[in-house]
Every structure is written in C-alpha cells, then in structure tokens.
Amino acid sequence: MNRAISITRASWLLSVVLMMTLAxxxxxxxxxxxxxxxxxxxxxxxxxxxxxxxxxxxFPVFGESVDKYKELVESMSNGQIQIRVDSTNKHxxxxxxxxxxxxxxxxxxxxxxxYYGGKDPDTLFFSSMPFDMTEKEQKAWFYEGGGLELANExxxxxxxxxxxxxxxxMQMGGWFRKEISTVEDLKGLKMRIPGFGGKVIAGVGxxxxxxxxxxxYQALERGTIDALEWVGPGLDLRMGFHKVAPYYYTGWHExxxxxxxxxxxxxxxxxPEWAKSILRNAAKLTAYNMSTAxxxxxxxNWDTISSQFPNVQVKSFPxxxxxxxxxxxxxxxxxxxxxxxxxRRVIQSRAEYLRKARAWTDVGEYAYLKTIAN
Numbered sequence: 515m516n517r518a519i520s521i522t523r524a525s526w527l528l529s530v531v532l533m534m535t536l537a538x539x540x541x542x543x544x545x546x547x548x549x550x551x552x553x554x555x556x557x558x559x560x561x562x563x564x565x566x567x568x569x570x571x572x573f574p575v576f577g578e579s580v581d582k583y584k585e586l587v588e589s590m591s592n593g594q595i596q597i598r599v600d601s602t603n604k605h606x607x608x609x610x611x612x613x614x615x616x617x618x619x620x621x622x623x624x625x626x627x628x629y630y631g632g633k634d635p636d637t638l639f640f641s642s643m644p645f646d647m648t649e650k651e652q653k654a655w656f657y658e659g660g661g662l663e664l665a666n667e668x669x670x671x672x673x674x675x676x677x678x679x680x681x682x683x684m685q686m687g688g689w690f691r692k693e694i695s696t697v698e699d700l701k702g703l704k705m706r707i708p709g710f711g712g713k714v715i716a717g718v719g720x721x722x723x724x725x726x727x728x729x730x731y732q733a734l735e736r737g738t739i740d741a742l743e744w745v746g747p748g749l750d751l752r753m754g755f756h757k758v759a760p761y762y763y764t765g766w767h768e769x770x771x772x773x774x775x776x777x778x779x780x781x782x783x784x785x786p787e788w789a790k791s792i793l794r795n796a797a798k799l800t801a802y803n804m805s806t807a808x809x810x811x812x813x814x815n816w817d818t819i820s821s822q823f824p825n826v827q828v829k830s831f832p833x834x835x836x837x838x839x840x841x842x843x844x845x846x847x848x849x850x851x852x853x854x855x856x857x858r859r860v861i862q863s864r865a866e867y868l869r870k871a872r873a874w875t876d877v878g879e880y881a882y883l884k885t886i887a888n
Contacts, residue, residue: 560593560594560595560596561591561594561595561596561785561789562596562597562598563595563596563597563598563621563622563781564597564598564600564620564621564622565580565583565584565597565598565599565600565620565621565622565623565624566599566600566601566604566605566610566611566614566615566619566620566622566623566624567580567599567600567601567602567611567623567624567625568602568608568609568610568611568623568624568625568626568629569601569602569608569727570601570602570603570727570728571601571602571603571604572601573601573727574748574749574752574811575680575682575748575749575804575807575808575811576624576680576749576773576804577601578807579624579679579680579773579800579803579804579807580599580624581599582800582803583597583624583679583775583796583797583800584597584599586796586799586800587792587793587796590792590795590796591789591792594789595789595792595793597622600620602726602728605620608726608727608728609625609629609630609724609726611623611624611625611629611776612625612629612630612633612637612672612776613633615673615674615776615777615778616672616673616674616778618673618778618780618781620778621777621778621781622775622776622777622778622781622793623775623776624679624773624774624775624776625773625774625776626641626708626771626772626773626774627639627640627641627665627676627772627774628640628641628642628708628709628710629708629709629724631709633672634668634671634672635850635853635857636668636854636856636857636860637668637669638709638710639664639665639668639857639860639861639864640661640664640665640668640676640772640774641709641768641771641772641773641774642685642709642767642768642769642770642771642772643709643710643864644710644711644714644766644767644768644839644843645766645769645839645840645843646769646864646868647769647770647864647867647868647871647872648684648769648770648875649681649682649683649684649769649770649771649772649805650770650875651770651867651868651871651872651875652681652769652770652772653678653681653770653772653801653805654867654871655863655864655867655868655871656678656772657678659863659867660863661863661864661867662676662677662678664859664860664863665774667856668856669776670779673778673779673780674776674777674778674779675776675777675779675782676774676775676776676777677774677775677777677794677797677798677801678772678773678774678775678797678798678801679772679773679774679775679797679800679801679804680772680773680800680801680802680803680804680805680807680808681770681771681772681773681801681804681805681808682745682746682748682749682768682770682771682772682773682808683746683748683770683805683808683809683812684746684765684768684769684770684812685743685745685746685765685767685768685769685771686743686745686746686747686750686762686763686764686765687743687763687764687765687766687767687830687831688705688707688741688742688743688744688762688763689734689741689742689743689744689750689755689756689759689761689762689763690740690741690759690761690762690763691734691737691740691741691758691759691760691761692740692761693761693827693829694761694763694829694831694832694835695832696832696834696835697718697719697834697835697838699835700715700718700719700720700835700838701718701719701720702719702720702721703715703719703720703721703740703741704720704721704723704738704739704740704741705720705721705722705723705739705740705741705742705743706722706723706724706725706730706733706734706739706741706742706743706744707722707723707724707742707743707767708722708724709767709768710767710843710846711743711767711768712724713846714767714839714842714843714846715767715839715842717842717843717845717846718838718839718842723739725739725742727744727753730742730744730753730755731753731754731755731758734755734758734759735757735758741759742755742759743767743768745771745808746765746808746812747811747812747814747815747816747818747819748808748810748811748812748813748814748815749811750815751815751818751819756819756823756825756826760825760826760827761827761829762819762826762827762828762829763828763829763830763831764828764829764830764831766831766836766839772801773801773804775797775800777793847861
C-alpha cells in the first residue's frame with residue numbers, strides 16, 4: 515500500500531503511557547504530569563482501507579455481502595477502521611481483483627478463487643470441485659480440515675492472505691437452449707462455465723468460456739453461447755435466462771462454491787493485531803451470513819420458478835452423460851496430481867476429508883431425507 519497507515523488506538527495508548535512514565539521521572543510526585551491532562555491527549559486516527567469486488571454495485575447477495583462486511587468491520591472497530599468499497603462500476607474489471615490486491619492497488623478484494631487459474635492453477639482448488647464436497651462439508655474442510663491453510667499457502671506466493679467470503683450453496687448445472695440427451699449433444703457446445711467444471715466439459719468435447727455477469731444474458735440470447743451456468747435460482751431468475759433457454763439442469767460441477775476475501779500482505783503486516791483480528795473475524799461472520807442469504811434466495815426463487823414459470827423444464831443429465839463427465843473429471847484429477855506436489859497434496863486432502871464427511875452426511879441428513887420421503 516503506498517500510503518502510510520494511520521496510528522491506531524493501541525499505539526496511541528502506548529504513547530500516552532510513555533509520556534506519563536517520562537513525565538513521572540522528571541517531576542516530583544507532587545507535580546502532576548502534563549500527560550495526565552485530557553486536553554493534551556491526541557485522539558487516535560482511523561485506519562483507511564480500500565476494497566474492490568467483482569460485481570456491479572448493489573448486486574444481490576454477492577455485492578450486498580461486501581457492503582455488509584464494510585459495515586461490520588466499521589462497527590466492530592468502533593469506527594477505527596474505515597473501508598471504501600469499489601464495485602465494477604468504479605474499477606471496470608470484473609476479473610481484475612487478483613491483480614488489484616496483489617499489487618497493492620487495493621488493500622482487500624472479494625471474488626471467487628477459480629477465476630484466477632490463469633494466474634496460478636492452484637487457485638482452482640479453493641472455490642468448488644465437480645462431484646466433490648457440499649457447502650457444509652467444504653466449509654468444515656476449510657475451517658477444520660486444513661483447507662484454509664492450503665489456500666493461504668497458494669496465495670502467499672502472490673502477496674495475499676485469504677479468508678472465506680460466503681457460499682453460493684448448491685449450484686445448478688446450467689441453462690441450455692437445447693435438451694441434452696447424449697454425450698454427443700455436448701460436442702462443440704459453447705458454454706459459460708469456469709474452473710474445473712469448464713475443464714471437465716472440455717474433456718467431453720464442449721467449449722467452455724468465461725464471461726462477466728453483465729454480459730451473460732446477451733451472449734445467451736444472441737447465440738454467442740449455447741448454454742451457461744451462473745449460480746442457482748437465487749441469482750439466476752433476475753438474470754432472465756429462462757426467457758431464452760428453457761432447459762434448467764441440476765448440478766454436478768459446483769456443489770458448494772465459496773467466494774473469498776483477499777488481503778494484501780503488505781497492508782496486513784502494517785496493521786496492529788486487533789485490526790487484523792477484526793478483518794478476519796468479520797470475514798468469517800460475513801461468510802456465514804452470505805451462505806444463509808444464498809440458501810434463502812434459492813428457496814424463495816425456486817418457489818417462484820415452480821409456480822410462475824411453467825415453461826422452465828427442470829432436467830437432470832442422463833446417466834450416460836454423468837458417467838462421461840465423471841470419467842473426464844478423473845482424468846483431470848490425475849493430470850493435476852502429476853502437475854505438482856502441491857496439487858497432489860490438496861487433492862489428497864480434499865479426498866480424505868470428503869470420505870469421512872460424506873459418511874456422516876449419508877447417515878445424517880441424507881438418511882433423514884430418505885426416511886421422511888417414504
């Protein structure tokens with residue numbers, strides 16, 4: 515960060531104590547120290563930080579979550595930390611968050627890790643992975659299974675520290691202009707899908723691409739792409755995809771996608787411990803709040819789709835297609851294991867945690883749902 519970070523409450527208190535000590539050494543006990551008078555104390559100044567996120571101003575759930583993070587940090591710090599939030603309306607680069615924070619142009623960023631596989635392929639592991647952990651399982655891996663430590667090992671290479679920013683919940687498999695009945699239907703299909711999901715469908719002959727949120731509807735309407743996945747009902751309905759692509763497929767590629775907060779390490783090193791703690795813990799609380807908001811928005815909008823848009827045809831991919839996608843995913847994972855020792859470590863970590871987490875999911879929530887459905 516180019517500017518100096520203002521003095522903090524802690525350093526102010528320390529300066530007062532030192533003044534009192536020095537004054538006590540030079541004056542008799544009967545003479546009060548000048549530092550004991552309130553009119554000589556210097557009020558602490560604020561820490562001013564900047565935050566860039568990858569969404570338009572006021573964007574539901576994602577953008578709103580950042581505004582709430584700002585409010586939470588400022589409240590927890592009693593106004594000692596002030597954050598200026600810039601959306602894509604200001605900085606004009608939906609996929610520029612990584613570089614903004616790495617370079618120190620912004621102190622903090624919020625985005626999805628898998629957008630930055632071109633910067634570092636190891637970033638792809640920390641949003642969601644096909645046929646992998648659900649939102650709840652993956653959060654446990656991040657917080658209790660070493661996932662966040664692995665993520666920070668990657669981001670430290672790029673002068674950043676990360677914290678979870680909130681989950682989108684289970685993502686849908688996407689909106690398609692035409693029905694997918696066989697693997698052949700995916701051959702040459704142009705689809706907006708990022709991360710490992712994009713690599714997996716490329717393995718069965720589709721053509722993945724990544725497009726900013728504001729350009730998605732137009733691309734689908736004009737036939738620039740044949741299909742897209744965005745998030746789920748909570749965010750998809752307002753985008754209007756159902757008007758031009760009536761087939762809505764259930765998910766397989768992102769069972770619990772997490773956004774992240776990125777912190778510039780140079781900035782963090784200059785901050786006092788109390789300020790670092792607030793920034794990290796506010797992120798953790800915001801991640802919980804955004805995950806809850808995502809689930810609620812999905813529930814509300816799914817109810818709307820079900821009752822008001824009978825033209826939407828909800829489909830699941832045929833077993834033949836799922837089998838082909840799983841085979842492509844396994845090939846991709848093997849390639850990643852061969853790519854680097856780190857990739858092998860994180861794939862193993864995810865697999866081991868998934869094994870024990872899914873065993874509990876099966877005997878817990880899944881068994882409950884099956885039981886009450888009978």
